Amino acid sequence: MEAAAALAARRGGKVRFVALDLQHARVERELKEAFARLLESSAYTLGIEVESFEAEFAEYSHARHCVGVASGTAALSLMLEAYGIGAGDEVIVPAHTFIASALAVAHVGATPVLCDVLEGTGLIDPAAARAAVGPRTAAILAVHLYGQACDMDALHAFAGPRGLLVLEDAAQAHGATYHGRRAGSLGNAAAFSFYPSKNLGALGDGGAICTDDDMLAARLRRLRNLGQRAKGEHVELGYNERLDGLQAALLRVKLAHLDEWNEARQAHGALYRQLLDPAIRLVEERPESPSVHHLFPARFEDRAAVATVLKEHGIETGIHYTPAVHGHPAWGQDQVRHGEVPNAEAWAAEELSLPMHPDLSPDEIERVADAVHAAVRTPSARSGEARC
Ligand SMILES: Cc1ncc(COP(=O)(O)O)c(C=O)c1O
Structure with a gap:
């Protein structure tokens, strides 16, 4: 202090x-202890610190699973890919957001279909999202921009009966609530960014996906780690999008x-x-x-x-x-x-x-x-x- x-x-x-610098000065001792702990454990990629952070952040975000990845952009695109969204699919995204929300859709080969936002909040307009639904729509991406959760009930009301996924871009909403439930538990799955200036920021890049879906979490764990089911056993064409052990150790300090x-x-x-x-x-x-x-x-x-x-x-x-x-x-x-x-x-x-x-x-x-x-x-x- x-x-x-x-x-x-x-x-x-x-x-x-x-x-x-002011924020880090407050927790400098704890950050240094976390670094020392990491050095001792040598768990640099995935490992004990990542597993511990995932358990803590899942609990914090009212979700059953958290899968740590390398950035918020990776969290978004892996979340889409893990649901099998790709070429020929459309994902509805608000036209007012950070470009990464839409880039991730393009990265998996799908088409972002942009809809308008509400005048008052700047958040996705459920009526506009509903009007943008077509035969190829696979999901709606609810971006909790500026730290406020979207009107999730209104999105679920039309998405549910049509079998559409409601996904969260919670990059700006760690700890935000909607009717008392935290971002990360408001849709089928949620992508978080731990870019340094976020409400929960790493000392570098980081991201995570939170979900209650067991199958999705298992697939995400493979996709982020070169498609491995077990060491040396590659069962799909995955990526290297792991969360670093060091970032996880530092994030644990800041999550508290x-x-x-x-x-x-x-x-x-x-x-x-x-x-x-x-x-x-x-x-x-x-x-x-x-x-x-x-x-x-x-x-x-x-x-x-x-x-x-x-x-x-x-x-x-x-x-x-x-x-x-x-x-x-x-x-x-x-x-x-x-x-x-x-x-x-x-x-x-x-x-x-x-x-x-x-x-x-x-x-x-x-x-x-x-x-x-x-x-x-x-x-x-x-x-x-x-x-x-
Ligand atoms: C709304 C939104 N979505 C996605 C991202 C992408 O996160 P990252 O920079 O960690 O890739 C960010 C932040 O940068 C963001 O603000």
């Missing part, structure tokens, strides 16, 4: 977007602090809402799905002007995400499909993420709120009437 405060003081008043860190994020979110003028457009938060605030997005018609003013006040910001998924030049002809997605386009054009991490101080949040108010009062940042 003292080390964290000293580090913060050294930063010279900048309000940072993320501050992993996840609730405390999520609670800090939630307190920061509440303070932002209290301080910011109600005219500033923030994510709508539903009572049944309290956000764990992986990010804290606001929307401004002229976000570049707002970002400039915040920068002048020493405040870092981010954009998540622009353009909408189909707007990236990576896609070739027919590799992605979409209809009209006006809400996704608007989110992509207007979203500006304010600083959000567990170690923000109330003073810093106050500074951000003041700077936002100063920004929307400046003519260049003001758009139309009183809209922000």
Whole structure:
């Protein structure tokens, strides 16, 4: 705690977007002990630390199984492949998300069909997802963007009777709940990312799939490890997408602090809402799905002007995400499909993420709120009437 405060003081008043050094300073001793333990065990790939982390994260996420893999992107594509999704299949994905949600679909040879998101939350619009269902649809990917779970009941209501899978992209939602149940237990299977800045982040890359499906978990364990059923016995064409023992050992340390860190994020979110003028457009938060605030997005018609003013006040910001998924030049002809997605386009054009991490101080949040108010009062940042 003292080390964290000293580090913060050294930063010279900048309000940072993320501050992993502060977080790691709090658990430095535990991280070093985990490293020492790993050195002693020599279990560098899979092994005891991975198995222990998997058991702990499965329990945390209210799931029967957790299978650790090398990244969130690998978690998504292995989850799809383990369900046999591939060429000729379509997966419905929200048009407003990190591109990896849709890339994973393309990586297994299937087609991402992008649907619109809700104006208020930026999350998949169940009515739009339902309208996108066709004869080739195999699954719906519910992306719990920004830390808030999607409207899962509405997705299951149309997916269940049609025999469609409901899969979670929970990369931004470790510990998020929906009617009290945690992300990771809200669909047939869920993919997590442990990219360092996530609510639960490794000190490098990592990911996992959580599921109650025994057969799926067994297949995932083979797919991530070159298709091996037992040592030297390769029964399918798998990949090297294992979670490192070192990352698992470090993740175990951080998992023990996840609730405390999520609670800090939630307190920061509440303070932002209290301080910011109600005219500033923030994510709508539903009572049944309290956000764990992986990010804290606001929307401004002229976000570049707002970002400039915040920068002048020493405040870092981010954009998540622009353009909408189909707007990236990576896609070739027919590799992605979409209809009209006006809400996704608007989110992509207007979203500006304010600083959000567990170690923000109330003073810093106050500074951000003041700077936002100063920004929307400046003519260049003001758009139309009183809209922000
Ligand atoms: C919504 C979403 N899906 C997937 C990913 C991919 O995870 P990774 O970077 O670990 O591959 C991320 C994060 O990076 C993400 O935010």
